[in-house]
Amino acid sequence: MPKRGMQPIRQRELILAAVEAIHERGLNGVTMGDIAKRAGVSPALAHHYFGSKDELLSATMRHLLGEFALAARRRLAVAGDPRARVDAILEASFAPDQFSPALISTWLAFYMQSVHDKAAARLLAIYLKRLEANLRHDLRPLVGDGAVAFARGIAAMIDGLWLHAALPTLHRSPDEALGILRDYVDGRLAAVALS
Amino acid sequence: MPKRGMQPIRQRELILAAVEAIHERGLNGVTMGDIAKRAGVSPALAHHYFGSKDELLSATMRHLLGEFALAARRRLAVAGDPRARVDAILEASFAPDQFSPALISTWLAFYMQSVHDKAAARLLAIYLKRLEANLRHDLRPLVGDGAVAFARGIAAMIDGLWLHAALPTLHRSPDEALGILRDYVDGRLAAVALS
DNA sequence: TATTTTTAATTGACTGCTCAATCAATAAAA
């Protein structure tokens, strides 16, 4: 049944299937067979379009990084003052379309991969540095020198809330996560305003 | 070279070796061979004492959970007022003896395992529920009804800081993590004191 | 238009490797 021009379609399907499969079996537990089956193609086709399992997983990671970066940029573009820009980042982190369990746990699987995989670590470091730089930039006018530590605190809390959101046992909602984050930010801003 | 009474010694050695090996290869990437080699024994011996790879990894997880719980209990026992008890939990989370990169990344590997592994999820849920219950209990007199969300925020931030500490790229120190946590707690307490 | 040729998509069958798990054999302590 060969229709031409399948390459980009199949690649996308395989990446989306990989996210689901990784959620079910874990990053290292997943097989090309798992992914291909979910995408409705043979394992050989997955190899044909990606060359290797590593390539497919790496493409999946880049896909997620791209999605998150895009969501953040879109929201930052329409945010006004620094406080609104901080909130744009928080909201982007917990936007409903970023927040399926499969997406989160795949994201975090790559996080863990970065502990012992140089290539993954490099990609993740770029993302994290940009996130923290954005936060720092907008926090500086609000809290001055405390901005570095504060930005790291917010970044850590975002990832911690994701981690907990990925655990089915805890059933945490994005809205709750956002509320907790805003309490953190506002509490600190109120405390700084007094000193 | 059979000396009698090796069982508990070997089991402990294998568990410690497993932590190191998991740090290097990841939870699913690790093999019995990796672990056994690190412990200076044959793969067959690891099977002899643990029956299966799953058993060994599960024992390793229980070992970590036990260590963390013990550290927290010790510090809580000598803490006075609620604020000091909260701090005891924070300190236990970032005590130097709990904070080797290998320990952290192994801990977080189990976290990720819990996403798709029922047994691991059950163990982790017990730990997390206890942690949050402790925090909630001590925060209640300090912040009233906000204690539930606050406890979840602290728990999330602890795990987020661990996650970042596990990434070699970021080289974050336990002291910095503690500072960020204390800023969070104190900022929120100061904000509540005003309302 | 009809026919042939080229190109892309797709898979089943196969290969080789890694690894968990088993087991029989050996060695030393009790």
Next chain:
DNA sequence: TTTTATTGATTGAGCAGTCAATTAAAAATA
């Protein structure tokens, strides 16, 4: 002599990656 510790050799399963064969669309040619 019994029990415990220990390993080398082996088995069997699962999986990544390869390849040749098949199908159909598209392009070229008559």
